Amino acid sequence: MNDVINTILNHRSIRKFQDVPLSRDQIITIVESAQMASTSSYIQSYTIIGVKNPATKSRLREFSGNQSYVENNGHFFVFCADLQRHKLAGDMENVDVLASLETTEKFMVSLIDASLAAQNAALAAESMGLGICYIGGIRNEMEGVSKLLKLPEYVIPLFGLAVGVPAAETEIKPRLPLENIYHEETYQQNKAEFKDQLEEYNRVISTYYQRRTNGKRSDRWTEQIANMLKTPKRTQMKKFVQQKGFMKR
Amino acid sequence: MNDVINTILNHRSIRKFQDVPLSRDQIITIVESAQMASTSSYIQSYTIIGVKNPATKSRLREFSGNQSYVENNGHFFVFCADLQRHKLAGDMENVDVLASLETTEKFMVSLIDASLAAQNAALAAESMGLGICYIGGIRNEMEGVSKLLKLPEYVIPLFGLAVGVPAAETEIKPRLPLENIYHEETYQQNKAEFKDQLEEYNRVISTYYQRRTNGKRSDRWTEQIANMLKTPKRTQMKKFVQQKGFMKR
Numbered sequence: 298m299n300d301v302i303n304t305i306l307n308h309r310s311i312r313k314f315q316d317v318p319l320s321r322d323q324i325i326t327i328v329e330s331a332q333m334a335s336t337s338s339y340i341q342s343y344t345i346i347g348v349k350n351p352a353t354k355s356r357l358r359e360f361s362g363n364q365s366y367v368e369n370n371g372h373f374f375v376f377c378a379d380l381q382r383h384k385l386a387g388d389m390e391n392v393d394v395l396a397s398l399e400t401t402e403k404f405m406v407s408l409i410d411a412s413l414a415a416q417n418a419a420l421a422a423e424s425m426g427l428g429i430c431y432i433g434g435i436r437n438e439m440e441g442v443s444k445l446l447k448l449p450e451y452v453i454p455l456f457g458l459a460v461g462v463p464a465a466e467t468e469i470k471p472r473l474p475l476e477n478i479y480h481e482e483t484y485q486q487n488k489a490e491f492k493d494q495l496e497e498y499n500r501v502i503s504t505y506y507q508r509r510t511n512g513k514r515s516d517r518w519t520e521q522i523a524n525m526l527k528t529p530k531r532t533q534m535k536k537f538v539q540q541k542g543f544m545k546r
Numbered sequence: 547m548n549d550v551i552n553t554i555l556n557h558r559s560i561r562k563f564q565d566v567p568l569s570r571d572q573i574i575t576i577v578e579s580a581q582m583a584s585t586s587s588y589i590q591s592y593t594i595i596g597v598k599n600p601a602t603k604s605r606l607r608e609f610s611g612n613q614s615y616v617e618n619n620g621h622f623f624v625f626c627a628d629l630q631r632h633k634l635a636g637d638m639e640n641v642d643v644l645a646s647l648e649t650t651e652k653f654m655v656s657l658i659d660a661s662l663a664a665q666n667a668a669l670a671a672e673s674m675g676l677g678i679c680y681i682g683g684i685r686n687e688m689e690g691v692s693k694l695l696k697l698p699e700y701v702i703p704l705f706g707l708a709v710g711v712p713a714a715e716t717e718i719k720p721r722l723p724l725e726n727i728y729h730e731e732t733y734q735q736n737k738a739e740f741k742d743q744l745e746e747y748n749r750v751i752s753t754y755y756q757r758r759t760n761g762k763r764s765d766r767w768t769e770q771i772a773n774m775l776k777t778p779k780r781t782q783m784k785k786f787v788q789q790k791g792f793m794k795r
Contacts, residue, residue, distance in 0.1 A: 300549035301673030305579045305666050328728045330554045332721040334665060335680045338774055339767070341721065345728050353731060382726065383771050385741060390772035397775040401784035401793075402685065405657060409704065412661030413668075413680075416583060417554050420669065424550030431584045431662075436651065447732040455658065472581040472590065477631065479577045479594050482602060483696040484626075492634060518588070522632050523639035525587055526646040535650035535795060544650075544793075546784060 304424050309469045311428025312366045314461030318349065319372040323425060327374075327460070330421035334413035342403070343411035344379040345418075346446050347372060353445060357457065360441050361434030371427065371461030375435065375442070376415045378407035378543065380451040396546075398451060404544040411455050422460045432457030439537045451542045468509060471501050473518075495519055553673050558718045560677025561615045563710030567598065568621040572674060576623075576709070579670035583662035591652070592660035593628040594667075595695050596621060602694060606706065609690050610683030620676065620710030624684065624691070625664045627656035627792065629700040645795075647700060653793040660704050671709045681706030688786045700791045717758060720750050722767075744768055 298306075319327075328345060336342070348354055349372065357375075358368040367373065380398045387394030397403060419429045435442050435457045442454045472478070476485075477494040485491060499517035506514040538544050547555075568576075577594060585591070597603055598621065606624075607617040616622065629647045636643030646652060668678045684691050684706045691703045721727070725734075726743040734740060748766035755763040787793050 299673050301553050302575060302579060302670050304550050305670055306582050308582045308584070310584060325724070326551060328724055330551055332724070332727055333555050333557045333718075335557070335559060335668065335678075337680070337682045339719065339770060340774070341727065343727070344733070346733065347728060347730050350731055382722075382740065382744065383775060385737075385744065386768035386771040387775060389741065389744065389768045392772035392776050394772060394775035397778040400778050400781060401787060402778075402780035405685075405704070405783070406682070408654060408657045409661045409682075412658045413665045416662045416665035417669075419584065419662075420666075421551050421554055424548050429584075431586070433586045433655070433658075436654075445732075447735060449733060452733065455654070469582075470588065473631075475574070475577055475581070478581055478590070478592070479596060481596050482599055483694075484593065484595065484698060484701065486696065488634075491631065492638065495631065495634065495638065519635035519638045521588065522635040523641035523643060525589070526632060526636060526643035527641050529646040529649050529651075529795070531651040532649060532795070534654070535793070538650060544784070546778070546781070 304420060307469065308423065309467045310430040311463045311467060312430055313465040314366060314370045314428065314459070315464045316369070317371055317462045319460060324372060327418045327421050331414040331418040334417045336410050337406045340383065340406060340410065342378065342380055342383065342407040343414055344377045344452060346375040346377065348375065356445055357435060357442065360438035361432055361457070362437060364432070364434060366430055366459050367432055367434070367457065370459040374418065374458040374460065375446060376411045376455050376458065377448060378411050378453050378455055380407055381449055384451055399542055399545040401544045401546070404538070408455065415456070415458060418458060427460050428463035430459045432459060436531055436534070439534065453538060453541050453543060471505055473498055553669060556718070557672065558716045559679040560712045560716060561679055562714040563615060563619045563677065563708070564713045565618070566620055566711045568709060573621060576667045576670050580663040580667040583666045585659050586655045589632065589655060589659065591627065591629055591632065591656035592663055593626045593701060595624040595626065597624065605694050606684060606691065609687035610681055610706070611686060613681065613683060615679055615708050616681055616683070616706065619708040623667065623707040623709065624695060625660045625704050625707065626697060627660050627702050627704055629656055630698055633700055648791055648794040650793045650795070653787070657704065664707060667707060676709050677712035679708045681708060685780055685783070688783070702787060702790050702792060720754055722747055
């Protein structure tokens, strides 16, 4: 196993950081790493906002459901889908690009682009001994986050990435059985087998929580997922996304 | 610089592979690496289809706009957004999860999840000396790809990842100026500065193409982007995505 695979397989989310800011060099290396991810037809349709200001972090924490590590970390990155500079490119070349920018296809491209970049950033940080935690919670308040970070049209915040020196060790969380995620040639058609895999996974997860909490928790994965999906959340998303110019058609 | 950052910064897309299939061990390592990416609230909302069958690869090549490396590679992965197993989790727990699965929020979650996983897969492959190329072209024919790979409802193909032993070296393509992608505290508000950055980048890209093609090409980035965005593409995407159960609300 090489260092890259070792770093990848040792990932665990860190939710407690020491009070040590990232250095300028660390930040630059993380951003340069993000930029080297593949990008659809060279479009580079994302922007990263780096947040140090304690007041801004504190607001982001409120927006995200009051998770302390959104405020207390070494640096906070917000990854945004961004088609703003492509609108400008159109203006510079006297080409009307809006009908294209506003397609669902380009919405997908910008989400994929931003996410590939973010995972490079996450791994670069982890390879330097830093810990990371993705923060989907910023999507609770898309309007609030957008105003706070002064995001123009054709830009939407997708998720945060808290980075810092870990203050507490956490365990690796077991993933779905490989054959549940990875299918050969065509999608796995046998529903009974699929269900068996999830039940096997439920046992793994239950045991994991029991051990981690000294018997206090024993959630099954399907139980967690069903509970999470019982009530639709962030139901204003479609409207927000379209107001910002994405996915109109 | 460590091996992880070195691998990340040395990325270039490979479009010509030797006729050497990936070993079972290589495939498993790549998929296990994909699985260790962060996932929103543990949802793991993606599936990877591994394709070896030459007839299937040949069809995928046709769908993707006849790029030879879609057919000729060491292994072809198709990354899919997948909320099917979450529907099953709901069934297993007697909870109706459809209203939640069909939100734009969960569409975004599944795209982000799949992309984080894919970038881990890409880096794991590159760290083993393999080359990779993402194939957005499979989105030309979402229906065709879905039928070919027998994808059920709540599953859509997002992109391919061609992996194999490189047969030709390629150059690293220069990215946008860092300060164009990375903003501090709030979104960069100075439009003139933003435009200057793109013009500076145009000069870099022009020089890059001139050198690479012995003067035959000298495209500017804004020119490439404007040309690409002149005409909307994949305009049936929204309808297709919604037919599959995603982003209905």
